[in-house]
Amino acid sequence: MGNVTLQTIADHVGVSRMTVSNAFSRPDQLSAELRDRVLAAATELGYVGPDPRARALKRGNTGAVGVLLTKSLAYAFTDDVAMRFFGAIAEEVTSQGLALTLLSADETGTHVPARDVGMDGALVYSCDPTSPALGWLLKRQLPLVYVDQAEQTDIPSVNVDDYRGAQAAARHLLDLGHRKVGLLYSAPEPEIAIDQAPDPSLLPHAVRQRYLGWKNELDKAGATARTAAVPMGGREQHYEAARQLLSLGERPTAVLCFSDVMAAEAIRAAHDLQLQIPEDLSVVGFDDSPVAMQLRPTLTTVKQDFAEKGRLAAKLMTDALATKAASAPARHYLLPTELIVRESTAPPRAATR
Amino acid sequence: MGNVTLQTIADHVGVSRMTVSNAFSRPDQLSAELRDRVLAAATELGYVGPDPRARALKRGNTGAVGVLLTKSLAYAFTDDVAMRFFGAIAEEVTSQGLALTLLSADETGTHVPARDVGMDGALVYSCDPTSPALGWLLKRQLPLVYVDQAEQTDIPSVNVDDYRGAQAAARHLLDLGHRKVGLLYSAPEPEIAIDQAPDPSLLPHAVRQRYLGWKNELDKAGATARTAAVPMGGREQHYEAARQLLSLGERPTAVLCFSDVMAAEAIRAAHDLQLQIPEDLSVVGFDDSPVAMQLRPTLTTVKQDFAEKGRLAAKLMTDALATKAASAPARHYLLPTELIVRESTAPPRAATR
DNA sequence: CCTTGCTACTATATCGGTACAGAACCCGAT
């Protein structure tokens, strides 16, 4: 019971294998009548269509584009914002008839997807630039698109203006009169670290941009920044870090959070510490994810357009695939951010004027 | 500048192509010394490793498994629960060195991933059993695993005991004394439909199970069920449907919601209608997703273990791939559900004893 | 000295398609 191939059908119908191939892939190359006969024979023999693997080999493309994420996939999938972006990408990419292949950056086992799985190109989303998986993709010379990732001149990229967004958020708090501000951001270290200024160059790109935006703006105004670095992980970690930050002697009157999800936990922690928001504590998030509107009070945050980000990234990818190595200089996009003021921010209780 | 292939390296080192292949894929087949020379030549020539496409053709496997979702991908990606499950699958599957390929069920364009993209097997998650994409997967005779999908004897599956969970939820409300209960569930129709009993056979599997669990339990107790069918779509739809349901003349004193996300919108609608929860209205969700704990009041819901579901599905898949066509009878799992009572349910205000 | 059994490497035959360059035929135009 060897497999049914083009040849099987060709023999059955009495034509050349090439004709059968054409019946499937280039209908204009043969008469409608013969094509019908071929297709009929194919279904009769249980032939589904040209084998994707063989086709991929000969044609040189697989019909799939990869997406590389640094962090554990299970974690990424709990991230609302990442998923929003993904959805947009998936939508756009699949509408082009491509499939999206998830690559993990873990180097577990001997089989490394980034090296061993066939794909026509890959999106690199918020990855450690030194990760081996990314290294493989680069070596394979696949068309890449960077998203939320430090720019590389020769690689098209889509970024969000995190820096300006963060600045605006800090500015907003300063304008309200806050002088002691907590910064809550995620960091690669495995432990919560309070008031240990990070080495920005070690932070993931988006974290770095936001951190710098906040910090520079606060420093410029001579305000005090207290920091809490949260390990990537569950919400528990966020909660715990926020709680520690808010239990400090000189408690900040406001916190700037790396994400809305973190802000949600900060609010929960504040609540548990009997702090009123925004009277005792102002909270600013980042992303304007759906939770921002669900929180009570509703969350002041910095909006970015995930969907647009995804669409743009997908577009860059499909363009790159269409014009193989066209070598127009790589395009770089920087999407705007916007401060959205809602209910979670107010002047500090004892605002000295 | 033809591509660098095994042959290029073979010529360069002066060995047979097969030896080069072995250097990469079966290191035990040649001396360490020669292997080093081959690998050195490979890096020198910029060879990354055996071409995945060619390898896939010859070996017959691609190292990727597909996941098929019915609904638009962008929509699926806003679904917390689906993403939780995905994450677990992705984690498990990639730890086996496989990649996950997202397939869309839309039949857009001529290129249909379910038919045209190479993969070793596929997970089918909560899909319309008549969808063409699923049809292709079946025709290709790929190893499949069904998840949240009506059982098929010959296809391994993982399901959740939605029926019993829904029963327990309904029972809980009945025990509290509720006699008029609203049912809020998603349906394929494009319009919100109030009090139009659905034809269960047309509902997606999970919806059907939950609906039937509720309905049968309520009917058995002689309680009144008012229904609101919500089109798949955004939260706005959920909100609107909940609002309509709660604006009825004989307003239900409790609502059973298909998901926690729907419950969140029901709570929002209730809030906007000046209804106190749980005093004026009890709300029960489904899934025990993270939002359940974030809502105020915290949400009574039916818990299912997404992570376990994902893990199990991935396991079934990898097993199926390992034992090619081993034809042990397909295993079917039914994971338990559990009612979690929190703050959003209470006896109706004027509970007649 | 001849067999046996390793180890280290090679030759050949696919895997299942598709690109490309014909070949056969028919038609209308010269």
Next chain:
DNA sequence: ATCGGGTTCTGTACCGATATAGTAGCAAGG
């Protein structure tokens, strides 16, 4: 009658690897 041009189909040569069987060389055993 000849020719150019279109349509329809065929033959051949790969695409880049790997499974399998086979060969050479060498050490140990009888």
